[in-house]
Amino acid sequence: MTPSNENELTQAALQRLEGAADPRFAQVMRSLITHLHAFIREVDLQPGEWMAGIEFLTAVGQTCDDKRQEFILLSDTLGASMMVVMLDQLRAAVHASRAGETLRATETTEATVQGPYYWEGAPELALGADIAPGVRGEPAFYSGRVTDTRGQPLANALLDIWSGDGEGVYDMQVEGSSMAARARIRTDAEGRYWFWSIKPSYYPVPVDGPVGRMLAGIGCHPNRPGHIHMKVAADGHVALTTHLFVAGSPYIDSDVVFGVRPSLVVDFEAHPPGKAPDGRVIAQPYWSAHYDFHLQPEAA
Amino acid sequence: MTPSNENELTQAALQRLEGAADPRFAQVMRSLITHLHAFIREVDLQPGEWMAGIEFLTAVGQTCDDKRQEFILLSDTLGASMMVVMLDQLRAAVHASRAGETLRATETTEATVQGPYYWEGAPELALGADIAPGVRGEPAFYSGRVTDTRGQPLANALLDIWSGDGEGVYDMQVEGSSMAARARIRTDAEGRYWFWSIKPSYYPVPVDGPVGRMLAGIGCHPNRPGHIHMKVAADGHVALTTHLFVAGSPYIDSDVVFGVRPSLVVDFEAHPPGKAPDGRVIAQPYWSAHYDFHLQPEAA
Numbered sequence: 001m002t003p004s005n006e007n008e009l010t011q012a013a014l015q016r017l018e019g020a021a022d023p024r025f026a027q028v029m030r031s032l033i034t035h036l037h038a039f040i041r042e043v044d045l046q047p048g049e050w051m052a053g054i055e056f057l058t059a060v061g062q063t064c065d066d067k068r069q070e071f072i073l074l075s076d077t078l079g080a081s082m083m084v085v086m087l088d089q090l091r092a093a094v095h096a097s098r099a100g101e102t103l104r105a106t107e108t109t110e111a112t113v114q115g116p117y118y119w120e121g122a123p124e125l126a127l128g129a130d131i132a133p134g135v136r137g138e139p140a141f142y143s144g145r146v147t148d149t150r151g152q153p154l155a156n157a158l159l160d161i162w163s164g165d166g167e168g169v170y171d172m173q174v175e176g177s178s179m180a181a182r183a184r185i186r187t188d189a190e191g192r193y194w195f196w197s198i199k200p201s202y203y204p205v206p207v208d209g210p211v212g213r214m215l216a217g218i219g220c221h222p223n224r225p226g227h228i229h230m231k232v233a234a235d236g237h238v239a240l241t242t243h244l245f246v247a248g249s250p251y252i253d254s255d256v257v258f259g260v261r262p263s264l265v266v267d268f269e270a271h272p273p274g275k276a277p278d279g280r281v282i283a284q285p286y287w288s289a290h291y292d293f294h295l296q297p298e299a300a
Numbered sequence: 301m302t303p304s305n306e307n308e309l310t311q312a313a314l315q316r317l318e319g320a321a322d323p324r325f326a327q328v329m330r331s332l333i334t335h336l337h338a339f340i341r342e343v344d345l346q347p348g349e350w351m352a353g354i355e356f357l358t359a360v361g362q363t364c365d366d367k368r369q370e371f372i373l374l375s376d377t378l379g380a381s382m383m384v385v386m387l388d389q390l391r392a393a394v395h396a397s398r399a400g401e402t403l404r405a406t407e408t409t410e411a412t413v414q415g416p417y418y419w420e421g422a423p424e425l426a427l428g429a430d431i432a433p434g435v436r437g438e439p440a441f442y443s444g445r446v447t448d449t450r451g452q453p454l455a456n457a458l459l460d461i462w463s464g465d466g467e468g469v470y471d472m473q474v475e476g477s478s479m480a481a482r483a484r485i486r487t488d489a490e491g492r493y494w495f496w497s498i499k500p501s502y503y504p505v506p507v508d509g510p511v512g513r514m515l516a517g518i519g520c521h522p523n524r525p526g527h528i529h530m531k532v533a534a535d536g537h538v539a540l541t542t543h544l545f546v547a548g549s550p551y552i553d554s555d556v557v558f559g560v561r562p563s564l565v566v567d568f569e570a571h572p573p574g575k576a577p578d579g580r581v582i583a584q585p586y587w588s589a590h591y592d593f594h595l596q597p598e599a600a
Contacts, residue, residue, distance in 0.1 A: 004561065006386050020519050035336070057357065079309050
């Protein structure tokens with residue numbers, strides 16, 4: 001088929017997918033081509049604009065290396081990553097509901113983006129450990145429980161925790177650095193967890209690449225509010241990737257990657273120096289944050 | 301605004317464009333984000349599929365170098381480039397019509413993709429020259445006229461011509477090559493042009509990169525039918541970038557980049573050795589192709 005106008009061109013491109021061996025691949029490509037063509041027509045994309053787009057995407061690819069993933073950053077800043085996260089959690093909730101679980105999606109702790117700074121293999125530390133010794137920032141005591149969506153405590157659940165330092169810099173961003181402010185911790189028999197780290201700061205995503213130029217063009221600041229990352233996993237439950245956000249942090253209402261969810265915003269309580277809830281004596285002012293995670297049972 | 305569901309996420313991403321200094325940039329981004337989010341929701345894109353997409357786009361960017369533009373190839377094979385070409389010519393026709401020209405778009409020679417093998421600065425040769433001496437392939441005599449859309453001949457119009465050789469290989473694809481099968485030729489006082497080159501062959505686009513893997517996934521062959529490229533320009537007229545396609549070439553009905561338009565398909569007539577229309581005596585069988593180009597006057 002030789003297309004003689006724009007509608008026929010879209011039809012020809014879709015027709016070509018009929019040879020795809022994998023029906024799911026064909027389905028994804030069908031939707032992609034339909035939206036791509038509709039976008040070009042809707043804005044009446046001009047040849048110079050098309051070329052600027054080609055050059056932008058090429059630069060995004062060429063900015064990626066083993067420490068930097070500019071396409072994930074692009075996806076994050078367009079809200080695409082967060083859309084995938086939301087749909088994934090919704091899908092798990094629907095599965096559970098079909099399996100007969102009387103589950104409301106809101107009962108499960110909400111997920112958010114993983115971001116580019118996860119580092120596999122953080123040290124497994126004892127409950128109550130300081131996971132950020134020597135790291136810049138004000139000390140903070142984190143505690144809470146991991147339960148299922150009915151409130152039953154989950155013993156031996158694994159928390160994989162990471163954050164930047166008190167100035168918003170991650171260990172991975174420092175050339176030749178080793179792991180810092182990262183650990184894996186397991187809950188006790190009552191599903192409780194507690195540990196020490198620092199109170200995380202807001203920070204800008206990298207702006208020296210093409211995504212930084214795009215954000216400047218949009219007129220959008222490049223910052224994320226202060227947050228600490230957690231992956232929470234327990235046998236027989238859907239693993240959760242989320243953050244706890246610092247209530248009142250700058251940019252809490254305008255996270256550049258759309259990661260904030262109201263249910264994940266946590267008050268950090270200020271304390272004078274003295275004896276902390278775990279009995280540790282702290283010589284300087286410190287913060288505390290409390291949060292309970294609720295994991296969804298896996299569908300049978 | 302902190303989005304608490306998928307609709308609000310799209311709204312938040314669109315709201316962020318309100319700070320854009322350039323209203324056209326905001327318009328393009330608004331449509332892009334709307335379609336990107338709609339695509340993700342429509343196919344319920346799963347995290348593993350999202351990551352495969354990130355890795356694919358990264359590989360496309362990293363396959364580009366000073367001789368290869370894999371993102372243009374991706375755009376071409378998705379029909380996006382041809383959509384931009386079609387809209388551009390339609391826009392020019394609408395402008396002309398608004399300027400009072402009694403123009404039907406079909407009167408203008410149709411445009412097609414430029415492709416990745418244009419090389420600026422081809423030698424300007426005399427009318428009737430052989431632009432492909434020593435190039436593999438069967439000789440072909442090209443002739444015709446350049447006129448405006450009312451049929452008035454355009455003297456001194458410039459044809460910038462290029463093609464692969466008779467086996468479908470472009471000079472640029474050969475390491476360290478110099479220009480071959482390329483020239484610029486000007487029409488005579490009656491708007492006529494004629495020159496010698498070879499009859500071009502079908503060929504595959506590069507398939508050793510990510511776009512080749514995508515085409516394999518779709519189950520689509522990677523070939524373009526035989527064609528010769530022309531840019532045609534004359535003072536006071538809209539410049540045209542197009543091809544002439546060889547009628548009956550393999551893949552004439554399934555060009556991998558959707559470049560074929562029925563009006564650009566030309567019969568190549570076979571001739572025995574002997575005296576050609578320009579008086580040249582040809583010692584081997586040869587082909588001839590005749591085509592008249594019609595350029596649209598620029599809007600006032």
